Amino acid sequence: MSHEEAELHCEVCGQLTDHELHYAGRLLDSVRCTRCGTHVELSARALIPAYALDLEQRLLSKPRRMLRRIARDPGGYLRQLPRAVLRQPRKFLSEFRGLLRR
Template sequence: MQRYVVPLQCRRCGSERAHAVVYLGTIIARVTCSECGEVVAPRPDVLLERYLRDFELRLADKPGKMLRHARTRPVDFLFHYLPLGLIRKPGEILREWTVLVGASSPGPARTPGCAERRPAGVPGTAPRRS
């Protein structure tokens, strides 16, 4: 799960505001205006369908990615990529599934402990907490 803060036009505020954009893999799960709290998200069934399709593609791509990494940087692969990949990925997938479960239950979805990251080169303001 990735969380970015980017300036977007809010349909409720009517002007550009900082928005928290939550990705599950390459799928946008939720966009929240930091000013008014307006949430834009796909329907839970649509989100689940998109997520599962993306998840399949990520799994299918994995062996190729790992082989390329092992071939180009074998030492780095052995000591860093492989152990970290094995340890980190299950947790990441578990966090993504937590967001999916939250999206399909009533009330605002919660994402405890997610790291706020901003993509390089994208201007934005820090999110305000209400």
């Protein structure tokens, strides 16, 4: 799972504050207000089907994204490929486990 920060209006404390946005793949998983600590998360029941569709789109677009990267930097792409191939199964497993932990 990855996370970013954004300044949002918190419905609980009523302030415009930094919020941590947590993602499972490209899907927003949860939001936490850094001021009051309010934590809102989507249910696994809603996220798992959405994650499956998102994963399908990521897999279908992979060949096109790979070709763009090869065209931009063939040598760099070939150097990074072995590590990227090894990292992908762990990345997907980590994302899916994060959804199931809910």
